[in-house]
Amino acid sequence: MNKKVALSLLSATVISSMAASAFAAPNPGIYMGGDVDRYYSLTDLMNLNAQGMAKFNTDLGKAGSKNIVFVDYDKKGAFLEEIFNSTDGLEKVKRDLKQSDFEGVYTQVKTDGTDGATYDPRNDIDPEPAGELKVESVSAITKNEVKVTFATDLTGKDIKPSNFNLVQKDNEYNEPYIDSVSVSGKVVTLTLGDNLISGKTYVVTVSGLSEQAQTKEVTYSLATPASVTIDTSYVTGKTGDQLKATVKDASGNDITGDYPVKWETNNANVDADGKLTGNIAAGTTILAKAYVMNGTTKVYSAQAVITVANATPTTYEGFTVDDDGTVADYTKLAATDIKTSLKMGETGYLFPFVKDQYGNVITTNSGFTFTSKNPTILVVDSATGKLTPVATGTAVVQVESGTFKKLISIEVKAAAKPTTLTVAESSVTLSDKAPAKAIKVTVKDQYGDPVSGATVTKTESTTTDFSDAALGNSGKTDAKGEITLTITPKAAGTEAVKLSVGAAPNAVEATVNVTVTASTGTVTGYKIVNSADDNVLDANDAADDDLTLKLYPVDANGNITGPAENAVWTVKDFSNGFVSIDNDGGTADGVTDSAVGSVTVTAKKKGTATLTAKVGSLEVGTFDVVVNDSKPVIGSVALTKATLTAKQSDADVLSAVLANITAKDTTGKGFDRDNDGTYEPTGDDILTSAEVAAIYSNKATVVQGDTDGTVSTLPIVGAGEATLTITFADSLNLAPLSLKVIVSDDVAPTVAAGKISITDNTTPAVDTIAGAAGAVTDGTKVSVYSDAALTTLVGTATVKADGSFDAIDLADKATGTVDYYVVAEDAAGNKAAAEKISYTAAK
Incomplete structure (x- = not known):
């Protein structure tokens, strides 16, 4: 293994693990087996000195990735070779470690490369009880469901589709896709996205749940309905x-x-x-x-x-205080989305989690009547469920609809009040010729929530005019509880700016100590100054998606000596697309068209961009801009149902397919694509072409796919069964989903009356009716009746492939106009409206 590459990957792995849980057993670290038998703790690994690093490199080369185990802070881990070979990322590779993953006793290496104490990680791993995860049997009851029975109960175990593999025994290329798994006691049910073939034997492999992978064979046979x-x-x-x-x-x-x-x-x-x-x-x-x-x-x-019978509320399962009294599907709300209390000064709508007698989720509170049992604490609108707190305490609200009645307790908390006032920098040093300095100030309440609209005041400690302090936004905090304090230096000296929020004697205060130094006037270098209160932008927040940089001359002490100077600004690796800059006209290349006094940097997508400033031909400074994106990002997708049914008359199945996909963001909450704070999987948050790259169909005669990048339609072409493969935008790194769509034939055939004729025969004397090619489309049979009520059948004929049908004998008529009625029918039993065919007998 290339040691530089390995070390780089290890560093990235360790850094990414730092945010994990602090609880660990066995100890988090790098365990090197083979001929090495040494252990480096994750904490020590980040602090190795030169000797320690040299020792680490030597051990790394001797051990080899097959003998190195990485243990994260959450006690999960994997062999280094597994991590390096995976394309799914560390979190998906990690697993519960087993005693057999470790070779024995390891000697811990200190930060200076010397040996420390010995440690056996196996002692901190509970052995699996014998036979607990042993597979007892496998059965295939239906063509898209396989049941795997284990020796003991698996309730609470982390069972995933990736733990199972299914392949046809005599055809290794037929590997039915496992759509989802469900656990019930000892039985794990595999729901398949593809159908099993009757009479074929399949090999089921179970891995990651026991010391060794287990295989069982199962033969699927179409059962006879009884x-x-x-x-x-x-x-x-x-x-x-x-x-x-x-x-x-x-x-x-x-x-x-x-x-x-x-x-x-x-x-x-x-x-x-x-x-x-x-x-x-x-x-x-x-x-x-x-x-x-x-x-x-x-x-x-x-x-x-x-x-x-009308749907009636039946089963109560909880409640939330909602913004508008409508929740598309409360069963998909994350715990963090459920609110069960109000603060004084807030309002909201009571939304009970209720299912009707059929088990359907009720999506609006409009059918309920609400009554507050404690109106001196909480006022409730009887029709809308709007809640208005008037005093602290616990109020009981009665929710009724017909025979359904439920009492719900809601806590009313004290009004939010500022309890913390935090400044990003409590001590600031500026030269007397420096530009204004922006400092972020944050106000939070007693519950740890940001306080919006709080009034912050400032007091300067001296009458000597060393600097000016000003608060933005008319002195009121924004929705994030933030406000910007701007310090403008004027003359050498020191003073304190005291900030305060709230009324005395309960006011909360913070102080910013300001030192203004005198510049010498001799320029020895340059300094880039940011107009914003930090270097972090949000590509999804128009109020925080740009900042302005200026270049100032400085003396030997770092003091700014004069006004901003013109410079040519360049975004390194501009093609990454993290930011754009102004004064970059014509073909945007990340370089200002000329030397300018300032440059505005605008966030485009998540990443870190480095800007350089150049005076003449000399590069005099660099500045990093970090771009975040608060827009929710999909972390996982799953199908609500593995199979959808549709009718040919539905014309298009795209909406049903997209609504059948449940998406969660990277935190595990429902994917709130419109970022309005509510997850509506079949409403505003249904997936679009921004997330879905293409949908492929294996049978375009049933459903046509959409692979042009727009994902705007999935036309239904005919009856039958099609498998759709749904792929997602490359940037999301999501595995495709496979979905079966069964389209039933409910479209009647069509009849072209102009291609049906009646022959007035003289020899023989029996008249006939027949259809030429194209007389019937998509039909299999025609029936001819002699009355409009279709009660008297004259005869039938089979429709040929070209839409024609052979002559049907009619009763011989003498003279006069006669009407007959032709009804076409298809194989599914759909019938077209009767077409009247008239003729006048001449004999």
Whole structure:
């Protein structure tokens, strides 16, 4: 291994681990096995002197990456070779370490390279109980579900899809994608994004859960449906409601995923797939049977009576104080998004977490009535749930809707008041000719939250005019609880600027000591001065996305001796795109067009940019600008459902596909893409082409993909099954998702009346009706009726591939105009509206 490369990677690894939990067992460090058997703690590694570093390099080369174990502060780790070979980053490579990862006793190396005490990390690792993670059996019940049964309960274990691999035994290229895993006791259910093939054997490999990887074989066979049971007893009667049924085999296994369930009902607003296509009035009863096809035989359920009833709140699961009384899906709120108290002076809306009798999440509080049991503490609007605190204490609010009633306790805290006043620099030294100095001041309340709109005052300690102090924003803090104090030097001397917030005697104070020095006037160098209160910008905050730099001459003591000088400013590695600068016209190249008295730097994307200033041909200074981006970034994505169903008449499935993706940011909270403080996965925060790079389809005759970078449409072309592969923007470093879409045929064939003709035969005397090519599109059969009510069938014919159909005999007519009605039907049973075909018999 190249030692320089290894050392660089190790440094990056150690630095990235510093933010982890301080709790560690075994001790965090680098453990070198092989012929070395030495251990470097992470703390000591960052403080090695020259001898210690030389020792480290020697040991690193002798041990080899296969024998080096890295242990992070959170007690997880990995072999160095695993870290170097991974493209997923340190956090995804780390795992729970086992006793067998370590070779034995290690000698700790001190910062000066000498040997210290010995340490056996195995003593700090609990051995896995024998057989705990042993795989007992594997079964494939349906084509997209595999169950892995372990010897003991896995509840609470960190089980991931990456712990499992599935591959067809006789075809290594067929590796069904594991969409998600769920744990129930000893059983881990693998939900697949791809279908298993009936009659094929698959090898299941389980890794990372035991000392050695375990493999089991399983053969999937399409089970025979033995029973169908209707699960739905109530529906709300709203368009889109779905009837549900369960299909089981003779052993009682749930095989619903293998068989599309069809429905027969007495209500025209329920289609063959069990979905309500129109509203049905409350109080209506629906008689229904569900069935699946076993070959050509229908396996029916018993007839069920399904009642249409309005959704009523039923199950209470908590509450939050919300900004507007609407939460798209409270089950996806992070704990940090839930607010259960109010401060005096605040308002909000009470939003109860409630599900209806069908288990659906209620998304608005508009259907509830609210009553405060303690109106002297908390006033509540009965209709909107708006909360207005009037005194501190705990108030009880009654929430009602029909028979649903719940009492909710809400704490009203004391009004926020400033308790800390922090200045970024409590001591400042400036020369008498220096420009104004900006200092960040932050005000927080007793709860540690920033105080917005707090009035900060300042008092200068002397009457001698050594400097001027001024507070920005009319002396009031912004939404971050921040305000800028500007110190402008005037003459050599010292003074103190006292800042205060709040009223006496409870005012909170802080002092900035200002020293102004006299410059000598002799220029010995230059100094870059930043107009802002720090060098950190936010690319997603217009109020904090730029700063201005100026170049000043300084004397031997570093004192500024005069006004800013013109300089040519250059952004190093400008192509990284972290910042832009003004006075960079024409082709932007990160260099000012000429020497200028100041340069404004604007944030573009996260990173650190270095600017240089040049006077004449001499580079006289550099300045680093750090760019952050407060805009939420996706850290992970997952599918809500592995399979979506759609109808051919839906025309496009993009909205359903995007709404089926659950995204979380890098902190684990719901991805709030519009940064409004609320995660709305099916509303404002649905993913767009900014995050989704492309969606590929394996069957364009069913669903067409969108791979042009815009991700604006996924047209439904026909009935069938398609697998969609969703890829994400490269910058997000997210693995693709695979989703199955099943499109049912609900589109009736079309009939071209102009291509259907009736022949008035004389020999034989029976008239006929026939269709030329193109008479029927997407149909398989035509039926001809002699009446508009379609009660008297004259005859049928099969539609040919070109849309024509052979002649159907009609009754011989003497004279006069006669009407016939042609109905086309497709294989799915969809029927076109009847087309009237008329002719006048001449004989």
